[in-house]
Amino acid sequence: MEKKAxxxxxxxxxxxxxxxxxxxxxxxxxxxxxxxKLVFNAVRELNYSPNKIAANLRSGNGTAIGVIIPKINxxxxxxxxxxxxxxxxPSGYNLIICQSTxxxxxxxxxxxxxxxxxxxxxxxxxxxxxxxxxxxxxxxxNNIPLIMFDRITESLxxxxxxxxxxxxxxxxxxxLIEQGYSKIALLNGPEHIYVxxxxxxxxxxxxxxxNLDLQPDWIIQNINTQSNAYQxxxxxxxxxxPPDAIFxxxxxLALGVLEALKQRNIQSPEQIGVVGxxxxxxxxxxxxxxxxxxxxxxxxxASAAQIMLQILEDKNVKSIPKTISIRxxxxxxxxxxxxxxxxx
Amino acid sequence: MEKKAxxxxxxxxxxxxxxxxxxxxxxxxxxxxxxxKLVFNAVRELNYSPNKIAANLRSGNGTAIGVIIPKINxxxxxxxxxxxxxxxxPSGYNLIICQSTxxxxxxxxxxxxxxxxxxxxxxxxxxxxxxxxxxxxxxxxNNIPLIMFDRITESLxxxxxxxxxxxxxxxxxxxLIEQGYSKIALLNGPEHIYVxxxxxxxxxxxxxxxNLDLQPDWIIQNINTQSNAYQxxxxxxxxxxPPDAIFxxxxxLALGVLEALKQRNIQSPEQIGVVGxxxxxxxxxxxxxxxxxxxxxxxxxASAAQIMLQILEDKNVKSIPKTISIRxxxxxxxxxxxxxxxxx
DNA sequence: CAAATTAACGCAAACGATTGTTTAAATACA
DNA sequence: TGTATTTAAACAATCGTTTGCGTTAATTTG
Numbered sequence: 001m002e003k004k005a006x007x008x009x010x011x012x013x014x015x016x017x018x019x020x021x022x023x024x025x026x027x028x029x030x031x032x033x034x035x036x037k038l039v040f041n042a043v044r045e046l047n048y049s050p051n052k053i054a055a056n057l058r059s060g061n062g063t064a065i066g067v068i069i070p071k072i073n074x075x076x077x078x079x080x081x082x083x084x085x086x087x088x089x090p091s092g093y094n095l096i097i098c099q100s101t102x103x104x105x106x107x108x109x110x111x112x113x114x115x116x117x118x119x120x121x122x123x124x125x126x127x128x129x130x131x132x133x134x135x136x137x138x139x140x141x142n143n144i145p146l147i148m149f150d151r152i153t154e155s156l157x158x159x160x161x162x163x164x165x166x167x168x169x170x171x172x173x174x175x176l177i178e179q180g181y182s183k184i185a186l187l188n189g190p191e192h193i194y195v196x197x198x199x200x201x202x203x204x205x206x207x208x209x210x211n212l213d214l215q216p217d218w219i220i221q222n223i224n225t226q227s228n229a230y231q232x233x234x235x236x237x238x239x240x241x242p243p244d245a246i247f248x249x250x251x252x253l254a255l256g257v258l259e260a261l262k263q264r265n266i267q268s269p270e271q272i273g274v275v276g277x278x279x280x281x282x283x284x285x286x287x288x289x290x291x292x293x294x295x296x297x298x299x300x301x302a303s304a305a306q307i308m309l310q311i312l313e314d315k316n317v318k319s320i321p322k323t324i325s326i327r328x329x330x331x332x333x334x335x336x337x338x339x340x341x342x343x344x
Numbered sequence: 345m346e347k348k349a350x351x352x353x354x355x356x357x358x359x360x361x362x363x364x365x366x367x368x369x370x371x372x373x374x375x376x377x378x379x380x381k382l383v384f385n386a387v388r389e390l391n392y393s394p395n396k397i398a399a400n401l402r403s404g405n406g407t408a409i410g411v412i413i414p415k416i417n418x419x420x421x422x423x424x425x426x427x428x429x430x431x432x433x434p435s436g437y438n439l440i441i442c443q444s445t446x447x448x449x450x451x452x453x454x455x456x457x458x459x460x461x462x463x464x465x466x467x468x469x470x471x472x473x474x475x476x477x478x479x480x481x482x483x484x485x486n487n488i489p490l491i492m493f494d495r496i497t498e499s500l501x502x503x504x505x506x507x508x509x510x511x512x513x514x515x516x517x518x519x520l521i522e523q524g525y526s527k528i529a530l531l532n533g534p535e536h537i538y539v540x541x542x543x544x545x546x547x548x549x550x551x552x553x554x555n556l557d558l559q560p561d562w563i564i565q566n567i568n569t570q571s572n573a574y575q576x577x578x579x580x581x582x583x584x585x586p587p588d589a590i591f592x593x594x595x596x597l598a599l600g601v602l603e604a605l606k607q608r609n610i611q612s613p614e615q616i617g618v619v620g621x622x623x624x625x626x627x628x629x630x631x632x633x634x635x636x637x638x639x640x641x642x643x644x645x646a647s648a649a650q651i652m653l654q655i656l657e658d659k660n661v662k663s664i665p666k667t668i669s670i671r672x673x674x675x676x677x678x679x680x681x682x683x684x685x686x687x688x
Numbered sequence: 689c690a691a692a693t694t695a696a697c698g699c700a701a702a703c704g705a706t707t708g709t710t711t712a713a714a715t716a717c718a
Numbered sequence: 719t720g721t722a723t724t725t726a727a728a729c730a731a732t733c734g735t736t737t738g739c740g741t742t743a744a745t746t747t748g
Contacts, residue, residue, distance in 0.1 A: 004486060006704055017728045022706060030726060053406075053462045054704035057397050057733050063461065064440065071426065073642075078422035082415065085443050089450075094457055096408065097441045099429050106433075113438055117407065118397045142348060255629070285599075285629040298417075350734055361698045366736060374696060398734035401703050 005046040013042050025050070056118060065308060066096045066114035068107060068124040070151070075280045076297045077125070080149065083301025084123065091309050093120065104129040111135040121145040121308045126153055128193060145311045149304040150297075152194060159311075160323040161304045165195050168293040168328035169202025172247055172275045175291070175330055177210050179338045181245035181273045185218035185236055187229055187257065188249045199249045199277060218243050229256025237264065245273035245336070251280045254290055258335070274335040288334035295328050349390040357386050369394070400462060409652060410440045410458035412451060412468040414495070419624045420641045421469070424493065427645025428467065435653050437464065448473040455479040465489040465652045470497055472537060489655045493648040494641075496538060503655075504667040505648045509539050512637040512672035513546025514553075516591055516619045519635070519674055521554050523682045525589035525617045529562035529580055531573055531601065532593045543593045543621060562587050573600025581608065589617035589680070595624045598634055602679070618679040632678035639672050 011018040016035070024031045024039035031039075042048075052063045065088055069077050081097065088095055096119060100107035107127050114122055115138070122139055124146065133156050139146045140158075149161040176184055186203050189196040200221075207214055217239060220232045229248065233256060236242055248254040254276030261268050268274050268288050276283065276292040283290040303324055355362040360379070368375045368383035375383075386392075396407045409432055413421050425441065432439055440463060444451035451471050458466055459482070466483055468490065477500050483490045484502075493505040520528055530547050533540040544565075551558055561583060564576045573592065577600060580587055592598040598620030605612050612618050612632050620627065620636040627634040647668055 049460050051704055052460045053397055053401050057401050058706045073422045073426040078417045082417040094440050096438050116393050116396045282626050287631045395734050402736045
C-alpha cells in the first residue's frame with residue numbers, strides 16, 4: 001500500500017511550488033490557464049485529493065457542520081436529518097451527528113466536542129432537560145453560527161425554525177367543530193415544553209373564536225405515554241359530562257385514546273372524534289384511520305440547513321436573528337370525519 | 345470575543361514547553377504528578393481544550409468515524425444509527441453521516457469525502473445500485489478499516505454484520521405451518537438484492553423440511569411497492585388454486601396484502617394467514633395486527649460499531665474478516681394466529 | 689566517589705495545506 | 719532603449735498539535 005499523494009508530491013512532479021498547485025486547484029486568477037491544466041492532469045495522474053484536515057487547520061474554515069438532536073430514531077427526527085443532509089451535501093460540508101438522548105449533560109458534551117472539532121456551524125434541537133443555555137452561549141462565543149430547529153429555547157437570540165404549533169392545534173380544533181363536535185377535550189403533554197404550550201394555546205384560541213367555553217375538566221395536562229393517555233381517556237369517558245371529541249397533542253396519545261374507545265366499544269368518529277398531532281405514526285393503519293397534523297420534518301431540516309449555508313457564505317454580515325415558522329397541515333382521516341364519510 | 349486559548353498559551357502561562365502540556369494532558373509517564381496538576385489547573389483557568397483538527401493532522405489519528413447509508417429516514421436505518429451512536433460516543437469519536445440516497449455515484453462521492461476527511465473508519469450499508477466495489481477497495485487501499493452492515497456486497501473481504509434472513513424467513517414459514525397453513529405463497533422483493541435472495545432461500549428450505557411442495561404459482565418475485573403487492577394478492581386469490589397463507593418479504597408488501605383481503609372481505613387469520621418482514625411499520629396498529637420478523641436494528645448498528653472500535657484499538661492486528669449474523673425473532677400477532685387466539 | 693542510570697522536561701521538526709509577500713519575467717508605455 | 723506596469727509563480731511563514739531526541743539534574747550503582 002503506497003502512501004497517499006500530497007500536495008508536495010504533485011508540486012514536485014510538475015516542478016512547481018505547492019502554492020501554485022493550491023491556487024490552481026481553486027481557480028485562483030493569478031495562475032495561468034496552461035498551468036492549471038497541467039496541475040489538473042498531475043492531480044489525476046497521482047490520484048491526489050487534498051487533505052481536508054490540513055486545509056482546515058491552516059485556513060480556519062471547517063469542513064463540517066454539527067447537528068445535535070435528542071434521538072435520531074423517531075420518524076420526525078430522522079426525516080429532519082434527511083432534509084438537512086439533502087441540503088448540506090451539495091455544498092461540500094459534511095454532517096457530524098450527535099445525540100443528546102434527552103440529557104443535558106450529554107448535550108453539553110456534544111457541544112464541546114463539536115467546538116473542538118472546529119465545525120463551521122451547529123444545528124440543534126434541544127433536549128427536554130435543557131433549561132440553562134450556557135453551552136449554547138459558548139457556541140456563539142466561539143463565533144460559530146447556531147441555528148435551532150423544532151425544539152428551541154426562547155431565551156436565546158438565534159435563528160430558529162419551528163412548527164407553528166398554535167396554528168396546527170387551532171386548525172385541528174376548527175376542523176372538529178366543523179364536523180359538529182362541540183365538547184372537545186385536550187390531552188396534552190408536559191406543559192413546560194415549548195410545543196405543548198403552543199398546542200394548548202391553539203386549542204384555547206380556537207375554542208374562543210368559536211364561542212365555546214373552556215371546560216377545565218376536559219383539559220388534561222402532562223400526559224406523555226400511550227398508557228397514560230389510555231387512563232386519562234377512561235377518566236374522561238366516565239366523567240359526568242364526557243366530551244364528544246378528544247384532541248391529542250401527539251399521535252402516541254391518540255393511540256391510547258383509540259385503545260380506550262375500542263375496549264369500550266365506542267365508535268369513532270360517530271360517537272367520539274379523535275385528532276392526533278405529528279402524523280408521526282402510520283396514521284392510516286389504525287382503525288379508524290387517524291386524523292393528525294402533519295409537520296413536514298424534511299422541510300424543517302432543509303430550511304435550517306439552508307439558513308446555515310447562507311450564514312456561512314457571508315460570514316461578516318450580521319443579520320438579526322429570525323424565526324421561521326413552518327405551517328403544518330391537517331391530514332383529515334376517518335377518526336374525525338363525521339359529516340362526510342371519506343372513501344377509506 | 346477573545347481568541348480561544350491554544351496549547352502555547354497554557355505553556356506560556358506556566359512557563360513550560362508545549363510538549364510538557366501535551367504530555368501532561370495525556371497522562372504521559374515521564375511527566376511528574378506535580379506538573380500534571382499544574383497543567384490541569386492552567387487548562388481550567390484558561391478554558392483550554394485541544395484543537396482536534398491540529399491533533400489529527402500531526403498524529404494521523406482521525407477523530408471521526410464515517411457512516412454511509414442509503415437513506416436515514418426509515419425506521420430500520422435510523423435505529424441502526426441510534427445503535428451506532430450509542431457505542432461510538434463514549435469512545436470519543438464522532439460520527440460523520442452520509443446518505444447515498446440509493447445512488448452509486450453519490451455513494452462513491454461519499455467515500456471520497458470521508459477519505460479526504462481523514463476518518464478513522466467507515467461503516468457502510470450499500471445502495472441498491474451498488475454492484476461495483478472499486479470505491480470500497482479504495483477505502484482499504486487507504487488503510488481505513490471498513491465494515492459493512494445490513495446491505496453488503498459479497499465480493500469483498502471485510503467484516504460484515506447482517507441479518508440471518510434465511511433463518512428469519514424459515515421461522516416465519518415454520519410458524520405458519522404450525523398454525524395449520526399449508527398452501528403458503530411468497531411475495532418477494534427484487535431477487536438480486538441480497539436480503540430478498542436469502543428470504544427466498546429460507547422460504548424454500550422451510551417448505552422442504554416440512555415436506556411441502558414448492559408451487560411456482562405461489563411465488564411472486566420482484567414486488568416492491570404496496571400497490572404491487574395489492575395487485576399480486578388479487579391475482580393469487582383469483583387463481584385456480586389460491587394459497588391459504590402469504591409470506592411477505594417486507595412489511596410494506598404485507599400492507600398491500602391486508603388491503604386486498606379487506607377489500608374482498610376475506611378474514612385474516614381465519615381464511616388467510618399473513619406474515620410480514622422487518623417489523624418496520626407499526627405492526628400492532630393494523631387490523632388484524634401483523635405478525636412480522638423483528639430485525640433488531642439497534643443491535644446491528646451497535647455490533648458494527650463495536651467491531652470498528654475493536655479494530656481501531658489494535659490497528660496492527662490483522663484478523664481475518666468475519667461475518668456476524670444477527671438472529672431475527674418472529675413477532676407473532678393476530679394475522680397469523682389461527683390456532684391460539686392471542687388476547688389482542 | 690566516579691560512572692551509570694533514571695526522571696523530568698525542553699527543543700525543534702514534523703503533519704499538509706493556505707496565503708501574504710517577493711521576485712522574475714513579460715508586456716506596455718514614453 | 720529604458721522605465722513602469724502587469725502577470726505568473728516562487729518563497730516562506732503559519733495553523734495548533736504531537737513526538738523523537740537531546741539535555742539537565744537527581745539518583746543509583748559498583
